[in-house]
Amino acid sequence: MTARKLTPRGRERRAQLIAYATERFAADGYHPTSVADIVDGLGVGKGVFYWYFSSKEELFIEILRTAQRDLRRRQQRAIEGVEDPVRRVELGVRAGVLWMAEHNDLRRLFEFARTEETFARAMRAGQSVLVGDAVDHLKAAIVEGRLPDRDPEALALGILGVTNVMTTVYFDERREDPEHVADLVVDFCMEGLGARR
Amino acid sequence: MTARKLTPRGRERRAQLIAYATERFAADGYHPTSVADIVDGLGVGKGVFYWYFSSKEELFIEILRTAQRDLRRRQQRAIEGVEDPVRRVELGVRAGVLWMAEHNDLRRLFEFARTEETFARAMRAGQSVLVGDAVDHLKAAIVEGRLPDRDPEALALGILGVTNVMTTVYFDERREDPEHVADLVVDFCMEGLGARR
DNA sequence: GCCGAACTTGACCGTACGGTCAAGTTCGCG
DNA sequence: CGCGAACTTGACCGTACGGTCAAGTTCGGC
Known part of the structure; x- marks a missing residue:
């Protein structure tokens, strides 16, 4: 068009x-x-x-792109002026979870879009931007010795996965308090199961 | 039928x-x-x-159910005879990741099925069984003092989320070694980012 | 008040969908 | 051999889809 x-x-x-x-x-x-x-x-x-x-397809892609832009803006606003990279990750995650709470429908659209090749390209593009943002903060944190030295991209993907599933189950199937869900996501991401090995 | x-x-x-x-x-x-x-x-x-x-729908649901049963069997076989609950969680996760590696197409079907109400019911049923299995082990581990006392269901969902996203990205988009991906998933699940707070 | 651009209508088009079925073929078994 | 159940064919059906378009209406600017 x-x-x-x-x-x-x-x-x-x-x-x-x-x-x-x-x-x-x-x-x-x-x-x-x-x-x-x-x-x-x-x-x-x-x-x-x-x-x-x-076309119907064009409309859908437009919805996806606008939503991705909006989510990223929200995360950037949330970490504005914060220097500590670990804190930036946490605030970004929280902002992401709260955005999902407010845009449950868009979150569902994201999940579908990933499953069809026609839309997966657009989704991967947007997703890799968010992952890239997180990777930057994680790298900084590792350099500063704030986090153990592990593959930052894997860590970012882990965060993404926890956010996806927890927002789906807690917002879509139950109607949990967004702040509480944000706590759960952040807790799991920061410490996992908390196993000492 | x-x-x-x-x-x-x-x-x-x-x-x-x-x-x-x-x-x-x-x-x-x-x-x-x-x-x-x-x-x-x-x-x-x-x-x-x-x-x-x-109908086409019936076939699809049949595919989903068979796949879910197969995945669960694989996980149960993997933890057979292992007593340590933390180890059971880890082995279950590894088995799940390896199953995903061998059944990339079924994993994709799972992701789609979650996005449409017609199939979401069947998916939630199967998923809650797997989560329930994990919750049992996590509860046992917490009782034994092997893990800190936190909501076991949230932990199980976190594991599920990490598995979903990492298998998607590492198997679907790249062609990573399944064992390596299993390590990444287990690492993140056990320790998260590894932040001490 | 008028003109053109922005906007709206809904009948219409070709196609491809999920599903049916009468008819025919294959095959195991008594 | 023969008979019935299992299996296969593909033309056919009604419908609903995404998309088009000629015609008409609204509206801001001059």
Whole structure:
């Protein structure tokens, strides 16, 4: 789609489509949700959809990219001005968990997007940025002797994994308090099972 | 489907359908893979599919359930005769990682199945069994004072999360050595980042 | 008040989907 | 051999999908 000129009215309509589609995709899945479902749900004609998006796929990728950008911004804001690299990791994790709590639907979309090659590329790109951010802090912490010297990328992936599963189970299946979940994620990431070997 | 009587030939055909469908579902996704794709790929008529399965959905759920059972058996075999609960956790995790390495396609199917309500029920059931197994060992370890006293379910979920993400990234995107990945997963699970606080 | 760009409508198109079924073939067994 | 159950075929069905488009409406700027 060659970016259209949008009036305020158009921008609002576009945002409305994105919001409603996100909701439906998260609730029913990407494939089971048809373009007809989306426009009918909003009570508009089908042409409206194709005025703002060139395809269902394009809309989905747009949702993913916007969400990834938003998540990263949130994490960066959370660690602004903090020098201690270990603390930066912790604050980044907390911010990520809280973002997931507020955007449960987007988290579900992320999980689906990873499973289909069409969207996996976009997901990997965004994910590797977040992992890269974490790796930077972890490297710094290791250099400063604050953390034992282990593969920082593996550590970052571990953090990602704990966050994914805990947010899924605790937010999606139960309705746990976000702060409590953030504590659980941070605890596990910092100390794991706490086994001394 | 009211379980049909199968001759050896029939059992083989059924297994062939399951194997090929698993491959295609994992490669292209569940929805993008049509029943026609599956039967065409095997060079058989469409009726063959519906002789063995009452629907595409039923086949998929069957694949999931069989896989979950197989994974659990593998883990149970791995910890057979081991008394130390911490060691049981570690061996279970290693077995899980190695199973994922050998069944990358099934792992991908698991990830998709979690994202669609139709299959999420079946997935949660199987997953909660595995988590329950781990929780038992963790509780025992805590009682014995081998691990600090923390919510065992959260710990089990943490393990699950680390396993999921590391197997995805290291097996799917790169072709890492399974044993090495198992080490990374176990390390992270046992000690996390290794931060002393 | 008018013009063009922004926006909206909904009938329509080709296709491909999941699933059915009447008919035919293979095969083990008595 | 022969018969019934197991298995296979592929044309066919209704539907619903993603996407198009000619036509009409709204609206801001001049």
